[in-house]
Amino acid sequence: MKKTNEVSKLAGISRRTLQYYDDEGILVVKRSQNNHRLYDEKSLNKIWQIMIYKEMGFELKEIKQLFEIPNSEKKNLLSLRLKTVENEIEKLKEQIEFISLVLVHGMPQIPDEHGGMTYVKYIEELRKQLELT
Secondary structure (H helix, E strand, O other): OEEHHHHHHHHOOOHHHHHHHHHOOOOOOEEOOOOOEEEOHHHHHHHHHHHHHHHOOOOHHHHHHHHHOOHHHHHHHHHHHHHHHHHHHHHHHHHHHHHHHHHHHOOOOOOOHHHOOOHHHHHHHHHHHHHHO
8 A cells, every 4th residue: 555645756756646546536546544545556547547538638627527328338438539539630730731721821811891701701711721721
């Protein structure tokens, strides 16, 4: 059994974070007679899993749910997370392209308000035009 200070150093996370996990029910730990939190191997394994899920971009409420579902459903959620990250990467690539185009061609001119086109639509059209050049 390890105390909070030991686990904090081992995991590289703050004592407060460990306490928060316990308070939120994500990580339930045993208590000593003096009411100190005590971590066994099962707790350490769960901390490791929490850290891995956090590295994947899951929020704590999602991590809590991951611990409550069968492994078969975890695979589905991991696949969904992967797809979400891939979509985010695609959006970021588009932003990189647009920023690069603005760097090369300069800031686009504001559209004529009598042109009947919203700023959003105008930007979409600009993007298409700039990609063709």
